[in-house]
Amino acid sequence: MPEKFDTDVLIAGAGPSALVLATLLGQRGITVRVVEQRRDIIDYPRGVGLDDESYRTFQQMDLVEETLPFTIPHHVMRIVDANGNVIMTNNPQGEPFGWPRKFGFLQPLIDNAVYHGLSRFDNVTVEFNRELTNIEEIDGGVRVTVKHVTHEEGTIYHEDAIEHEYDGESQITARYLVGCEGGRSFTRKYLTKEFTGVTRPTRWVVIDVNNDPLGAPNVYLGADPSRPYVSIGLPRGVRRFEYMLFDDEPTERVEDDDFVESLIHDHLPEGTKLDIIRRRVFVHHGRVSDVFRRGHIMIAGDAAHLMPVWLGQGFNSGVRDVTNLAWKLALIVKGLAGDDLLDTYDVERRDHAKAMVDLSLTFEDLIGPTNKKIAFLRDQAAKVVNLSPQARNFFSDMKFKPMPRYGRGAVVDQETLEPGTAYKNNTRKKVARIFTARNAVEKKSPVGSMFIQPRVNEVPGVRMDDVIGREFNFIAWGQDPARFFTDEQRAEFKKAGVTLVACVSPTQTDWAKETFDADTVVVSDLTGELKKWFDKYAIGIVLTRPDKFVAFAGFTADAGKGWEAFKKAASLAV
Numbered sequence: 001m002p003e004k005f006d007t008d009v010l011i012a013g014a015g016p017s018a019l020v021l022a023t024l025l026g027q028r029g030i031t032v033r034v035v036e037q038r039r040d041i042i043d044y045p046r047g048v049g050l051d052d053e054s055y056r057t058f059q060q061m062d063l064v065e066e067t068l069p070f071t072i073p074h075h076v077m078r079i080v081d082a083n084g085n086v087i088m089t090n091n092p093q094g095e096p097f098g099w100p101r102k103f104g105f106l107q108p109l110i111d112n113a114v115y116h117g118l119s120r121f122d123n124v125t126v127e128f129n130r131e132l133t134n135i136e137e138i139d140g141g142v143r144v145t146v147k148h149v150t151h152e153e154g155t156i157y158h159e160d161a162i163e164h165e166y167d168g169e170s171q172i173t174a175r176y177l178v179g180c181e182g183g184r185s186f187t188r189k190y191l192t193k194e195f196t197g198v199t200r201p202t203r204w205v206v207i208d209v210n211n212d213p214l215g216a217p218n219v220y221l222g223a224d225p226s227r228p229y230v231s232i233g234l235p236r237g238v239r240r241f242e243y244m245l246f247d248d249e250p251t252e253r254v255e256d257d258d259f260v261e262s263l264i265h266d267h268l269p270e271g272t273k274l275d276i277i278r279r280r281v282f283v284h285h286g287r288v289s290d291v292f293r294r295g296h297i298m299i300a301g302d303a304a305h306l307m308p309v310w311l312g313q314g315f316n317s318g319v320r321d322v323t324n325l326a327w328k329l330a331l332i333v334k335g336l337a338g339d340d341l342l343d344t345y346d347v348e349r350r351d352h353a354k355a356m357v358d359l360s361l362t363f364e365d366l367i368g369p370t371n372k373k374i375a376f377l378r379d380q381a382a383k384v385v386n387l388s389p390q391a392r393n394f395f396s397d398m399k400f401k402p403m404p405r406y407g408r409g410a411v412v413d414q415e416t417l418e419p420g421t422a423y424k425n426n427t428r429k430k431v432a433r434i435f436t437a438r439n440a441v442e443k444k445s446p447v448g449s450m451f452i453q454p455r456v457n458e459v460p461g462v463r464m465d466d467v468i469g470r471e472f473n474f475i476a477w478g479q480d481p482a483r484f485f486t487d488e489q490r491a492e493f494k495k496a497g498v499t500l501v502a503c504v505s506p507t508q509t510d511w512a513k514e515t516f517d518a519d520t521v522v523v524s525d526l527t528g529e530l531k532k533w534f535d536k537y538a539i540g541i542v543l544t545r546p547d548k549f550v551a552f553a554g555f556t557a558d559a560g561k562g563w564e565a566f567k568k569a570a571s572l573a574v
């Protein structure tokens, strides 16, 4: 093993997955080098839909003020038929994770804000014009070759880009390599030949325009068989149009303004002149790598999975990946966990990415038909489905979206306290035997799902994560969790970064602050949502991970055993 590696973590690519990962590692004091083949970060229009879960990660990154100006909260999505009748509305209500469920956003501006946020960390560098070209596995890490890339004259690059000049090739050693190089990832191809799934033959042209000539907010997916389209109102007066291209329309035609105007013509007031920002042609892929991690090498984001854009899940899935991975890598690099913890990244993220890919492909099938008979049948079926309020709510509340729920990984079975599995046996027989738990509304265990983030403390309240921190928490309802652990366990909490939290009704706050352990963070349940949550599952305490997923849930008397099981599940060495 080399005595010293050049860096703890090397990240290939500087797209959003890489930049978010670099931030989350930078915050934890890990040394990170990011190498990017381009001379800038990508500035052309891409993602437009951002989820609440991703925004919770932005909150963790302390980048809320920097990113919110490039978003519009509460983005509603409607699928309309050829006559403009709404077939389906997606307008999820509530803010269970502390943020509106869906934002409209401008990806290049958000990516740029995250990139600039990295200047806060002396331990993170981003090196442009450097392409990863070779990977060699060495004892305890990797040695990669990076080639200096000379760009063609006239390449458009971002005004803020930092340009590093290097000659020829050089080598970098790292304890861990994370490939975030997008769909053509060199690292994925090194790990596996299998990128299982489909590439759809249909091309779509994406056209972003300034000075939105329509002005109507929100998202319309036009299931129009004569030419399926998309029309989206975005921040800063930008509108996105997307149109399906037919086989006899060559890709180069999109450079012709008359052709573009003919595509959009039906959707614009007569005589409108378009202020086009950029146009690009895409095909959609639905693919998932069969491996996300081997040894000291991992992949994340588009490098690991590609999905059609309809549900706006590519960027979001990349953020989910790296939010899952960052805390694990940080613990391992700091010697607080064994390498096996990285296996849980693979099992936890791969199944969920597959579910998102499948759902995104289904949406393409829903809006894409150009056969009028098929489109007619779809529209009639939608009318029938919409007669049922339950079916309408299913779509409106986005219940079709598969929320991550980790059945295996760094979790503990609530029933058996078995490490590594969340609900092998999800009947919760033990809980049902206990009289006080008979009223549990939700029979499923919350283990493996994301913990809520309500507003807490005094009116108007603050988001709970801002009070309880960004590492592990044992969160108890109504009493001091400190009473349920041994001194030895509490010493381990200090090493692993576990903060104890007591949520209490506002009527109990003074008592709690006077009598609870000085290290316990007392949270006042301003909205009543915390009490409702603990009541729903009829439990008294949970262990949440730094990515805010529930790792253990149960009665307070089981909390100590829960911690011992979690140490095994997460290969903790504290």
Ligand SMILES: Cc1cc2nc3c(=O)[nH]c(=O)nc-3n(C[C@H](O)[C@H](O)[C@H](O)COP(=O)(O)OP(=O)(O)OC[C@H]3O[C@@H](n4cnc5c(N)ncnc54)[C@H](O)[C@@H]3O)c2cc1C
Pocket (backbone or CB within 6 Å): 012, 013, 014, 015, 016, 017, 018, 035, 036, 037, 038, 041, 042, 045, 046, 047, 048, 049, 050, 107, 130, 131, 132, 133, 180, 181, 182, 183, 184, 185, 186, 206, 282, 300, 301, 302, 303, 309, 311, 312, 313, 314, 315, 316, 317, 318
């Ligand atoms: C039209 C369109 C609309 C979209 N809409 C949405 C949406 O609404 N919501 C959503 O969530 N997602 C959306 N997406 C998807 C989203 O843009 C991507 O999923 C996201 O950018 C992936 O981020 P990434 O960091 O994983 O990869 P990328 O953003 O692709 O970044 C990869 C980076 O790696 C660099 N690189 C490649 N090879 C190397 C190498 N060998 N060495 C060094 N660097 C390398 C590349 O230059 C690039 O900068 C959309 C995409 C498109 C095209």
